[in-house]
Amino acid sequence: MDKSRRRLLKGAVAAGGAATFAVGYSGPLIKMGKGVTGSAGETPKHNIYGNALAPEYHVDAKSGELTLNPDQRTAFTICYGCTTKCGVRVRVDNNTDEVLRVIGNPYHPLSSEPHLPMQTPVVEALRSVSGYQGQGLAGRSTACARGNAMMAQITSPHRVTDCLKRVGERGSHRWEKISFEKLIEEVCEGGDLFGEGPVDGLRAIHNHDELIDPDNPEYGPKANQLLMMEATDYGRSALLKRFGNNAFGTRNYGHHGSYCGLAFRMGSGAMMDDLAKNAHTKPDYANAKFALFIGTAPSQAGNPFKRQGRLLAEARSLGNLDYIVIDPALNATASHASVERSRWIPIRPSSDNALAMALVQWLLDHEAYAADYLAIPNQQTAESAGEVGHTNATHLVIEDENHPRVGHFLRRSDIGDAEPDGDDDELLVVDDNGQLLPASKVSKAALFVERDIETPEGPVQVKSSLTKLKDAANEHTLKEYADYCGIAESQITHVAERFAAYGRDAVVDCHGGMMSGSGFYAAYGIQMLNLLAGNMNRQGGAALGAGKFNGMADGPRYDLESFPDMRKPQGVFVSRSRFAYEKTSEYKRKVAAGENPYPAKAPWRSLAPPILTEQLASALDGYPYPLKAVIGCMANPFYGQAGLPGLIAEKFKNPRNLGLYVAIDGFINETNQYADYIVPDSVMYEVWGFTGAWSGVVSKMTTACWPVVEPRQQKTEDGEPVSMDSFFIAVAKRLGLPGFGDNAIPGADGKVYPLDRAEDFYLRAAANVAFMNQPLPAADESDIQHGGIAPLLPKIEQTLPAEERGPVAYLYARGGRFEDHSDAYLGKDKLKNAWTKPLCVYNAQVGTAIDSQTGKRLSGTPRYQEPQMSDGRLMREVFSEKDWPLLAFSYKSNIMNSYAIGLERLRMIKPYNPVLMHTDDARERGISHGDTVRLKSPGGEAIGLALVTDGVMKGSLGIEHSYGHTELGGSDHVIDGETMEGVEWVRAGVNINDLGFADPTRKVMGTWLEGVSGASVRQGLPIEVSRIAEEA
């Protein structure tokens, strides 16, 4: 018998209608209604095809001639089904403007592999996905289950289509419809808007003349008391930030990142020396040979979802890729049909850090790293050695605690050889002969160095970065690491050997699994494996991605980045990030008074970006300062951040703590249910915008979004759809802010253009994209027809000068601008878009940052650290294993998305998320498969059904994310006396974030956040589970 088949069949049909597929016929024999033949039911449109959609076009089998269905059009735009932001082709009924079905855009790398060259005529693109000569099989451009189902958002009965103002207190679910103009007036001018006392309007908050707090002038002007928050950049962030940061001039902006994947992003940023933007990579799937996936599961979920799924599936079927997925739960990545090439290893939640350090230790001990590459100390040598970049493995770190530059790299100025910060103040390394030399003078430097260096101030101890990493890795034994992560030593060794066997062709990826109490160092440690393998910028290795054509910049046709009288936001973020505690007035006062400045009253995170996880709670507690208004666009931290509602809901509901909350959204979610006003927004297919791709796309691309159907919501008095765009334009114009209205957009021709409607901004961005580098040609009549852009042409003509219209039409007819697939690679082994900053074995920015709570310097290399609370105590010291024996973790659904629960076609496939319990854990608690169980954490409770399985790590409990909503159609809302009814099934299931909790070691309220990044901890929440007895 074939060895690969030696697997037992286990139960657990985890997804997909196995039950429902079998229950097609359940009723009695149907009444014979129409005599001899025929039925009593509705007569479908066609006797054979039923109510199937009419084809959008047909292709002649012989000639290949393509004929459009005159009743339909297909147009290219964006999908909002998850944060991948795929380019899609939307099929629209010309007579009803109804969206019929959605599929991928064949020009788009997130939907097709390989994607079509940009110069392909649109008619040819449509033919390429058809059955003509079987082309569409290889050329298929897809939409996933969510992408298919999302169109129901447009016509959802739970969609908000009118401007709403709350009636009664916040969160009472009663609303009145008001005009857009009235909403703008109230939001801007404030007053006694709700009969609860005076509320500051945006005009009053827009105060750049007074400081928030004269005792702490670094907090900046009062205008910072407006917080702009959004879900993510769905193509319109540039306009939101233009308003918030540069027209209104507030410093405060937050998005979902800090409760999504920030710990991963910052761990990557540390390795890539980019804590400003937190660059990250994804494997170059098309060429990868061996991959480790730790806390990420391509093809189960993740970003880019379809692209990863498709490339992974293709690679394993062609036999090009072997991989191991290491995750607390079994997922779709481990494929039985490709059993020889894919393997799943379970790991204890929040212990990836230990696994990473065990692997680092093994690779260092066995010299299983790219030694020649690591020995390169500078970029020049790298290039002459045929490498794209280099690392700081050989650079020397000052170790003496008393040295003023402890934690920094040793430079010539430190040995009195150069002026500090001068041009010749180079880094020093040790060469083959043990000689200390400037890095530029050495082509191969010593990897492991630990010695004293003579300086004018006396001897100074230094260590090379790689020595520091080795020291960190050796803080624990392999056995200790194995015990922490729950993977046997032999297994860890096996993984290390497999990884090492592929040399520079091995690659590792991680993502949302890093959202634990030690996630920053876990991600940094895992990314270190890529560094040691030397795979960065190599085909099949860690790929940066090629970025986007940024039209919202100072482009070839218009400057959309700056404008006359624009403001530069100033002051400290309300999240106390990107600002060292040691620079605050508070710190200085304490030091002057002779007090120990540590711990700071609340965490100051000098390395972290502005984080929504701190912004709301901190502001409500008034530290560093309170907010007066929030404008949120699709943001939903109450659902997304573990423990947030329990912590802040009561304070948030009180207008005295936060005067004004305006939500811009098409739906009422768990957060904006508390809004004072809701501005009904366009939903996908109705929006403008430009999006790029995350990492993992190796060719440069930008998706163009435009309203391919007419927005369904209320219109302004000027006849424009109410939306995020029209809201910001109207507010800015009313307040007289720069950058909007007349005199807003500088053109390359020296004129300044107005911004009065959305298209004034987005179509000009389109012109920038179209004219970048080699300008695009003009669209021809056939492109316009086949690209479905006829409804867009009048707007283009009204807004843009003649010479821009053709190229802009060309861009929209193809749904964006896409670099050719063949341009992504360089030679036979490299990626064209390379990361050339030195990769960090030791990150000096991290290594010199001080934890504001403990006063200690952070480790500049990855190291093992158990999950900690804010004050530095271990989570297990605060919440013992005895009281809270299990660790809850979440994983992304392969069907559902955190805001997709309102979609019936997804609920129909996967209506519920039973919680995954290991067989042994269930047995110990007397829990059987299907039992109702109570999950209890230090801050919350949830009730679910237990799916008892071996497909989950013992000692942990898995919760598929995106269920357990209360809003998005789950609750009743009364609008002008009419009830928009909630659906009980929308509320089904469990949300892991209901098990989140307040960090009891904090003085300023906050949920449990990872120390370095401030990322919400949702992996490894301590819980207990018990069976709920049958109730009558």
Place this chain on the structure above:
Amino acid sequence: MDPIRRSLLGQLAKLTAGAALVPLSSVASAGINDQPPRRGGDPEKRYGMLIDLRRCIGCQACTVSCHIENAAPLGNFRTVVSQFEVEHEETGELATFMLPRLCNHCENPPCVPVCPVQATFQRQDGIVVVDSDRCVGCAYCVNACPYDARFINPRTQTADKCTFCAHRLEANLLPACVESCVGGARIIGDMRDPQSEISQLIEQHRGELMVLKPEKNTLPQVFYLGMDERFTTRPDGIKPAIWDVANQNGKEIGYEFDGH
């Protein structure tokens, strides 16, 4: 199941898949067993589908796109992907098995002869369809199908099933499930055309292909590559998934789309 029985079944599954590939021309118009003559459709073609399970990621894009394309009622499916957990007998390692299912457009379709009004019939291109003008909704065909591939559409009260998106094939477009298949697992084509991708893949993998329930002698024309033969019949002893839906208080609230 003991190993011997399992491997025999495997051989049977493979042999039957092979057998199903042979008789295309011989049975096309004549009908076998008690099959009535085929009618309609292009006699020059025989449509079939090959599903490369190694490329199926279980994303259910097919399920939803089919549902929309064919306006299936909520809670009823013409195609769906079942997901199983599988354990290695020796190492105990687990993996996930995805099984896309749809009408097999059998060469010997048991649903056709049982239809009392000849509403269900097979076209000359092999596609098994239902004429809703004739169908009385008696559900004999639903019961006769060993693959649970049919249901009574509660709106039309007629038998409903996959048509391979015949309306799209006739326009030279791909079926919804095929064009939306993220992993590229589903291949459709004319098996009479030796140049078609499906013909070439069948040729290349002839010995590895399997069909569902080969012992029923239905000669399915949906072929699986990367199949575990134990899934060719509904596996015994499977612990079912949890199909209950509980609200946030743990109260069972049933399947939302029952009775749609």
